[in-house]
Amino acid sequence: MNVRRPHLIDPRISQRVAFTGFWLVALFVTLPLVGIVLYMLYRGGSVINWQLLTSMDGLYPAIVGTTYLVSLTALIAAPVGIGAAIYLSEYAGRGKLVRMIRLAIINLAGVPSVVYGLFGLALFVIILDWGRCLMSGAATLALLVLPLIIAASEEALRQVPRGLREGSLALGASKWQTIRRVVLPNALAGMITGMILSVARAAGETAPILFTAAFYSLSNPFPRTVFDPIIAMPFQLYVTATEEPHVDPAFTWAMAFVLVALVLGLNLVATFIRSRLRRRRW
Amino acid sequence: MQPKLTNSDCHDAREDTEYAEQPKEDFLRRSSADAGTRVARGDVSHDVKIQTNDLDIYYDSCHAIKEVSAEIREHEITALIGPSGCGKSTFLRALNRMNDEIPEARTTGQVLLEGEDIYREGTDLVALRRRVGQVFQQPNPFPMSVYRNVIYGPRLQRRVARQEADEIVERSLRGAALWDEVKDQLHKSAMDLSGGQQQRLCIARCLAVESEVLLMDEPCSALDPTATFRIEELMLELKQKMAIVIVTHNMYQASRVSDRTGFFLLGELVEFGRTTQIFEDPHDDRTDAYVRGRFG
Numbered sequence: 001m002n003v004r005r006p007h008l009i010d011p012r013i014s015q016r017v018a019f020t021g022f023w024l025v026a027l028f029v030t031l032p033l034v035g036i037v038l039y040m041l042y043r044g045g046s047v048i049n050w051q052l053l054t055s056m057d058g059l060y061p062a063i064v065g066t067t068y069l070v071s072l073t074a075l076i077a078a079p080v081g082i083g084a085a086i087y088l089s090e091y092a093g094r095g096k097l098v099r100m101i102r103l104a105i106i107n108l109a110g111v112p113s114v115v116y117g118l119f120g121l122a123l124f125v126i127i128l129d130w131g132r133c134l135m136s137g138a139a140t141l142a143l144l145v146l147p148l149i150i151a152a153s154e155e156a157l158r159q160v161p162r163g164l165r166e167g168s169l170a171l172g173a174s175k176w177q178t179i180r181r182v183v184l185p186n187a188l189a190g191m192i193t194g195m196i197l198s199v200a201r202a203a204g205e206t207a208p209i210l211f212t213a214a215f216y217s218l219s220n221p222f223p224r225t226v227f228d229p230i231i232a233m234p235f236q237l238y239v240t241a242t243e244e245p246h247v248d249p250a251f252t253w254a255m256a257f258v259l260v261a262l263v264l265g266l267n268l269v270a271t272f273i274r275s276r277l278r279r280r281r282w
Numbered sequence: 283m284q285p286k287l288t289n290s291d292c293h294d295a296r297e298d299t300e301y302a303e304q305p306k307e308d309f310l311r312r313s314s315a316d317a318g319t320r321v322a323r324g325d326v327s328h329d330v331k332i333q334t335n336d337l338d339i340y341y342d343s344c345h346a347i348k349e350v351s352a353e354i355r356e357h358e359i360t361a362l363i364g365p366s367g368c369g370k371s372t373f374l375r376a377l378n379r380m381n382d383e384i385p386e387a388r389t390t391g392q393v394l395l396e397g398e399d400i401y402r403e404g405t406d407l408v409a410l411r412r413r414v415g416q417v418f419q420q421p422n423p424f425p426m427s428v429y430r431n432v433i434y435g436p437r438l439q440r441r442v443a444r445q446e447a448d449e450i451v452e453r454s455l456r457g458a459a460l461w462d463e464v465k466d467q468l469h470k471s472a473m474d475l476s477g478g479q480q481q482r483l484c485i486a487r488c489l490a491v492e493s494e495v496l497l498m499d500e501p502c503s504a505l506d507p508t509a510t511f512r513i514e515e516l517m518l519e520l521k522q523k524m525a526i527v528i529v530t531h532n533m534y535q536a537s538r539v540s541d542r543t544g545f546f547l548l549g550e551l552v553e554f555g556r557t558t559q560i561f562e563d564p565h566d567d568r569t570d571a572y573v574r575g576r577f578g
């Protein structure tokens with residue numbers, strides 16, 4: 001036996017200290033969320049009621065607009081993101097082009113959202129001449145969430161055990177048959193979760209829709225086609241809080257609360273779907 | 283009808299299914315197509331099903347399989363033994379080109395399946411892998427029902443009507459000695475079966491596509507002794523109609539079930555011969571040491 005340096009502190013005590021320390025840190029990260037939600041309720045709770053959510057001069061148009069925006073974003077981003085993830089994780093080799101694509105995706109994730117907004121303004125609103133509308137906003141947001149969706153989908157595909165793929169290939173399945181019949185069904189839960197989390201992120205983004213989709217007030221707040229402008233919650237909140245005088249601050253806080261609740265709600269749905277699909281066997 | 287790699291009208295293109303249904307004695311009376319490879323001692327040699335010639339496999343710069351030439355025969359169980367990392371699994375995976383799925387693997391030499399080189403340009407991998415099925419170390423049923431697991435292979439190729447599908451499922455599960463245990467839960471998840479049942483289900487999947495060769499990569503290493511025994515029993519039954527190659531760490535298993543044994547060491551096929559000869563009278567000192575080492 002080697003002679004060891006005696007412990008300066010009883011290991012049982014240092015274990016205790018470490019455990020308590022990590023517990024406190026973990027607890028600390030939940031405090032901001034709880035604090036924010038409680039503060040919003042404290043400032044805006046008095047005006048939150050059903051009326052606020054459903055009346056035309058309440059939040060109803062903004063909720064509808066954001067719902068449209070987020071749905072269309074998902075519709076655009078999902079096929080592209082999942083397709084790219086399938087290519088990168090299943091088909092792409094180790095070539096130079098693939099490395100460049102990966103680098104591009106990583107950097108895309110690092111671009112500030114206001115830059116997306118400006119890009120969307122230039123490309124969709126002006127060059128393609130769609131105008132400030134639902135479509136331009138959704139396309140811009142789709143670009144923003146694309147890297148997130150690709151990363152989440154790739155991760156979900158990687159989680160599918162190699163044994164399942166080989167089992168399928170060994171039975172004479174082509175690569176695409178294997179992907180469609182074995183890999184994708186097993187990666188679906190993870191993909192959907194990633195999708196919803198990304199979309200929840202998009203729901204709260206302000207800068208990308210600032211120049212591309214949203215208005216503060218519209219004579220007709222409900223878009224009839226995707227080329228109509230919309231009223232969206234984050235932008236509504238931004239204008240209410242910064243530019244409109246004479247607005248009851250309680251209304252602003254109530255709106256903030258609803259926005260956060262929507263995002264948290266989407267996250268909860270994602271968690272729920274994930275746990276449901278995990279339990280499903282076939 | 284089996285998909286064929288070759289449509290030549292030589293003996294390679296004979297109907298194996300019809301052939302397999304004959305009693306074994308009939309089969310034994312057939313003249314061997316490859317009489318030169320018969321061995322003495324009164325043992326009957328079966329036709330060569332797979333022949334490898336100077337097979338080399340590299341993983342990047344690692345030389346995993348070195349100039350291996352071996353013969354896998356019909357109606358026999360060929361065991362591949364050797365220490366971990368000796369290349370026996372790599373060799374096995376070369377026989378249905380599963381190594382193609384590993385980007386850094388490179389293969390040279392020939393693997394002849396009934397005389398046709400499966401590594402030649404233009405080989406239909408789908409047809410090859412249906413003829414040469416594989417059972418993996420870790421049972422890998424798909425997370426779907428037992429029924430859909432079995433019918434997975436046939437349905438890859440064509441629409442299978444309900445009634446025919448039922449027949450294929452029953453025949454395959456019976457063939458894999460699993461029918462009686464699962465016939466009441468065909469539509470329950472295959473993930474709920476025991477490890478041994480899952481492994482037999484994987485065998486049934488191969489039977490459903492009428493594989494002619496079954497490659498088994500340590501199929502029992504994740505199973506308990508009872509389940510192992512059942513798989514071994516099943517192998518002895520299955521060899522009546524197909525060729526079986528099994529990679530195993532278990533020397534007793536190799537000596538119990540196999541007709542021929544190949545000993546791999548560091549990528550080399552050190553010795554290949556009848557199982558009785560390899561275990562009782564090995565010609566190579568290294569084989570002797572390995573076999574004795576395990577037997578104490």
